[in-house]
Amino acid sequence: GCCGTTAEHIKELFDRVGSLAPKDRPHDFNSHVSSSFSAAALDQDGTSPLIVGERCNANGSKRFKELLLAENWEGIVEMGREEVGEGAHVLDICTAYVGRDESRDMREVLYRFASQVTAPVMIDSTQVDVLEQGLKLIGGRAIINSINLEDGEEKFDRICELAVRFGAALIALVIDEEGMAKSAARKLEVARRIFELCTKRHGIPGDALIYDPLTFTIGSGDEDSRDAAIQTLEGIKLIKSEIPKARTIVGLSNVSFGLKPYTRQVLNSVFLAEAIKMGLDAAILHNAKILPIHKIEPEISAVCLDLIYNRRKPDYDPLFVLVEKLQGAQSTARQENADDGPIEEVLKRRIIDGRKVGIEDCLKRALESYAALDIINKILLEGMKKVGDLFGAGEMQLPFVLQSAETMKKAVAFLEPYMDKVAGPAKGCMVIATVRGDVHDIGKNLVDIILSNNGYKVVNLGIKQPLDTILAAANEHAPNAIGMSGLLVKSTLVMKENLEEMNRRGLNLPVICGGAALNRAFVEVDLRQAYPSGQVYYGADAFSGLLIMDELTGQAAEKKLTSKPTDSDSIRRVEMRHEREVRIAEKARETTPSCAPVLDTVPTPPFWGMRHVSGGELKLTDIFLYINKKALFANQWMYRRGKRGTAEHREFIKEHVEPLFHTWCQRAVERAWLKPAIAYGYFPCQSEGNELIIYDCEDHAKETCRISFPRQVSDKRRCIADYFLPKSGGRRDVVAFHVVTVGAQASEICQELFKSNQYTDYLHFYGLSVETAEALAEYWHKRIRQELAIAGQDGATIESLFRQTYRGERYSFGYPACPNLEDQRFIFQLLDPGRIGVSLSSEYQLVPEQSTSAIIVHHPEACYFSIG
Numbered sequence: 001g002c003c004g005t006t007a008e009h010i011k012e013l014f015d016r017v018g019s020l021a022p023k024d025r026p027h028d029f030n031s032h033v034s035s036s037f038s039a040a041a042l043d044q045d046g047t048s049p050l051i052v053g054e055r056c057n058a059n060g061s062k063r064f065k066e067l068l069l070a071e072n073w074e075g076i077v078e079m080g081r082e083e084v085g086e087g088a089h090v091l092d093i094c095t096a097y098v099g100r101d102e103s104r105d106m107r108e109v110l111y112r113f114a115s116q117v118t119a120p121v122m123i124d125s126t127q128v129d130v131l132e133q134g135l136k137l138i139g140g141r142a143i144i145n146s147i148n149l150e151d152g153e154e155k156f157d158r159i160c161e162l163a164v165r166f167g168a169a170l171i172a173l174v175i176d177e178e179g180m181a182k183s184a185a186r187k188l189e190v191a192r193r194i195f196e197l198c199t200k201r202h203g204i205p206g207d208a209l210i211y212d213p214l215t216f217t218i219g220s221g222d223e224d225s226r227d228a229a230i231q232t233l234e235g236i237k238l239i240k241s242e243i244p245k246a247r248t249i250v251g252l253s254n255v256s257f258g259l260k261p262y263t264r265q266v267l268n269s270v271f272l273a274e275a276i277k278m279g280l281d282a283a284i285l286h287n288a289k290i291l292p293i294h295k296i297e298p299e300i301s302a303v304c305l306d307l308i309y310n311r312r313k314p315d316y317d318p319l320f321v322l323v324e325k326l327q328g329a330q331s332t333a334r335q336e337n338a339d340d341g342p343i344e345e346v347l348k349r350r351i352i353d354g355r356k357v358g359i360e361d362c363l364k365r366a367l368e369s370y371a372a373l374d375i376i377n378k379i380l381l382e383g384m385k386k387v388g389d390l391f392g393a394g395e396m397q398l399p400f401v402l403q404s405a406e407t408m409k410k411a412v413a414f415l416e417p418y419m420d421k422v423a424g425p426a427k428g429c430m431v432i433a434t435v436r437g438d439v440h441d442i443g444k445n446l447v448d449i450i451l452s453n454n455g456y457k458v459v460n461l462g463i464k465q466p467l468d469t470i471l472a473a474a475n476e477h478a479p480n481a482i483g484m485s486g487l488l489v490k491s492t493l494v495m496k497e498n499l500e501e502m503n504r505r506g507l508n509l510p511v512i513c514g515g516a517a518l519n520r521a522f523v524e525v526d527l528r529q530a531y532p533s534g535q536v537y538y539g540a541d542a543f544s545g546l547l548i549m550d551e552l553t554g555q556a557a558e559k560k561l562t563s564k565p566t567d568s569d570s571i572r573r574v575e576m577r578h579e580r581e582v583r584i585a586e587k588a589r590e591t592t593p594s595c596a597p598v599l600d601t602v603p604t605p606p607f608w609g610m611r612h613v614s615g616g617e618l619k620l621t622d623i624f625l626y627i628n629k630k631a632l633f634a635n636q637w638m639y640r641r642g643k644r645g646t647a648e649h650r651e652f653i654k655e656h657v658e659p660l661f662h663t664w665c666q667r668a669v670e671r672a673w674l675k676p677a678i679a680y681g682y683f684p685c686q687s688e689g690n691e692l693i694i695y696d697c698e699d700h701a702k703e704t705c706r707i708s709f710p711r712q713v714s715d716k717r718r719c720i721a722d723y724f725l726p727k728s729g730g731r732r733d734v735v736a737f738h739v740v741t742v743g744a745q746a747s748e749i750c751q752e753l754f755k756s757n758q759y760t761d762y763l764h765f766y767g768l769s770v771e772t773a774e775a776l777a778e779y780w781h782k783r784i785r786q787e788l789a790i791a792g793q794d795g796a797t798i799e800s801l802f803r804q805t806y807r808g809e810r811y812s813f814g815y816p817a818c819p820n821l822e823d824q825r826f827i828f829q830l831l832d833p834g835r836i837g838v839s840l841s842s843e844y845q846l847v848p849e850q851s852t853s854a855i856i857v858h859h860p861e862a863c864y865f866s867i868g
Helices: 007-018 062-069 071-087 102-116 128-137 154-166 185-203 227-243 250-255 261-277 299-310 318-325 343-352 359-367 372-392 399-416 442-452 468-478 489-504 520-530 540-550 569-587 620-624 631-638 644-671 744-755 758-785 821-831
Strands: 032-034 039-041 051-052 091-095 121-126 143-147 171-173 209-212 246-250 282-285 429-434 457-460 481-485 513-515 536-538 609-614 675-688 691-695 703-709 733-741 807-812 851-857
Touching: 032 481, 032 536, 051 071, 051 318, 051 457, 062 071, 071 091, 071 185, 091 102, 091 644, 102 121, 102 128, 102 644, 121 128, 128 154, 128 644, 143 154, 154 185, 154 359, 171 185, 185 227, 185 468, 227 246, 227 250, 227 261, 227 299, 250 261, 250 282, 261 282, 261 299, 261 513, 299 318, 318 758, 343 359, 343 372, 343 399, 343 536, 359 372, 359 399, 372 540, 399 758, 429 442, 429 468, 442 457, 442 758, 457 468, 468 489, 481 540, 489 513, 489 520, 520 631, 520 807, 569 609, 609 691, 620 758, 631 758, 644 758, 644 821, 675 758, 733 758, 733 821, 744 758, 758 851, 821 851
Parallel strands: 051 091, 051 282, 091 121, 121 143, 143 171, 171 209, 209 246, 246 282, 429 457, 429 481, 481 513, 513 536
Antiparallel strands: 032 039, 609 675, 675 691, 675 733, 691 703, 733 851, 807 851
């Protein structure tokens, strides 16, 4: 019923249907395998099998082996993409090669396939550890190739346990302790044993098993293998009919081993058609080299069938006849791939898809019809424009934008020798820098990537750049605009000082300002007022910077972002807020009675003074557990929901981004790219008004320094100093400080990746390094609570620590409760962080960037608060 029905209606309804039993709902489940991007049904449409691409195999593909030996990972990714373009539903990956580390090679390949190839994968290895390492990197459901009983049940069981743990499907080879099953009856016998072991011992569902009845060559002329194809076909039929939910697969090319390429191609195609008739569900093959039966001459097809079914006669051997008839014929592969079609569309699609391997051949085709500069301006930049549109619409994530940028960069580099240096000007020019004292690089470099790959010249001056250096570069390069970048609040004040100085000098060059601490109101009110002689624009992200440059250089059809703003109500309200902030700053210096209760007892520190921790005392694997993945995935790596639904995005993170995270953590450990180190200590202290007094560790009566904190202007009028025992009470309290870093090498690696145009890797490693520093701060804050014996109030999980579910608080300079970055000098005076490789910039920011500092308060009422 509903809100409009009565009891009488419900009674009548019950009298009519209450005794009826519901009908069974028909249920037809088709099991799938999947990647982060797509799923493939194990049961296809009934007329064709599941196609497993065979080419990414070090033992079966000469090209793959050469790429593997050269460690040309991009080339291997391109091979995978080619197989998908040729129609493969799943890709078989085998990296076993004598003399190489199979596990490492598998990780290198699968790490890239997880983010750059759309198809699900089949991990092909006989080594349990390789299978496990590979499965950890897979987003989605993989296939394990394979299990068998050749070595008994111990190894078999270990692989089955992996399948259960990771939810993988299994290829089951019909091999037992007696060897490979040759006859159809033996194939069924072994398959049944595998079925019983998997389903009853391990609880693996029957539809997760795909049986390989084994295919042997009929191309050798060996008498013992003449009926091998018949036994395989009969084996398919028996297994399908006798084992519940059974699926079958064959390694197709095995049937023709030993023959010449085109002969193999024809025989493989005919054998596949026969296997499908028997009920074959999947085949490992090179799809581009499978010929439709109607394209094979009937006479040749008939000879192949005679060979398959062993229809020899005393005067007729189909093997010799087939070899003779196809002697000299050339192998062909269908060229149904992404590089077919008009070259203009091929190049645009390559840019959008981020496919850079092999783009040189496409560019050579384009040079037959276009000048190099026209290829860039009329074709490639159109592809980048589409990338920008997709990003703006929330349909493309930033890491994939960077793949497109890498492809664009490679294309332009190839075309440069074909261009007349004086005849091909850029669309425009920007001089960009991170402002004085600021060590943060990523935002500026993303702008560089997007602009430079959309036809602009970018003069990237780097970090910590004073105004005179920026203006000298502007004088040399005559840019259309200057870009100023910065992360912290202090940098916004530096930008304002720069603009005021530019105004005093009478300059009028447009300036685009961007950075995490900026907002549109601050730029369009405060910064514009500081620079009346010129124009200031807000660069919310890299693509808005591109749009502003397009408008400034006349590339855009209309001006949306660079039109002069009107004095609207919204702007006036912002001005009022800004005036209020000035009043707040004045009021915050006032003192009032402490808002926090005085504690009866305070913790006893394990020591007084400073200590330094590094090397083997800090394990990255422990620190990674404290990474805030939400902050890493959304804020650093830019994997945001966009147009996805909540459930869909959650699944995307689980299947795609989580494996990426584990891969980068593993890579950072293996290559020793992150070197965590800590300077920390405990110091006697007292409070006096808004000030915290730090005393000498040996002479607790001797004052070392004082740190002043602002007081909240409303609410409870909080101030950090309130959380420590007052001087008037006579008792001493304890305060802890720490500085943590993951080392200067992290910044160096980031710069190497950026300069070598590995933009996606640059984004991923930069984000990981920054969040690892934050994780180290969280990790060591917990250690400090343990040493102070107050960790008993910690939340039950690491995730709960991100919500400050612990006693006390950790405050960092530059944030609302302690906004004065200059006070970092007191931490350096107390902890000597130079000994762990950390220094201060001219604007008191930590160097290297992947470092944090904090004052740690033990008071149970300490919490985050804003001054306003």
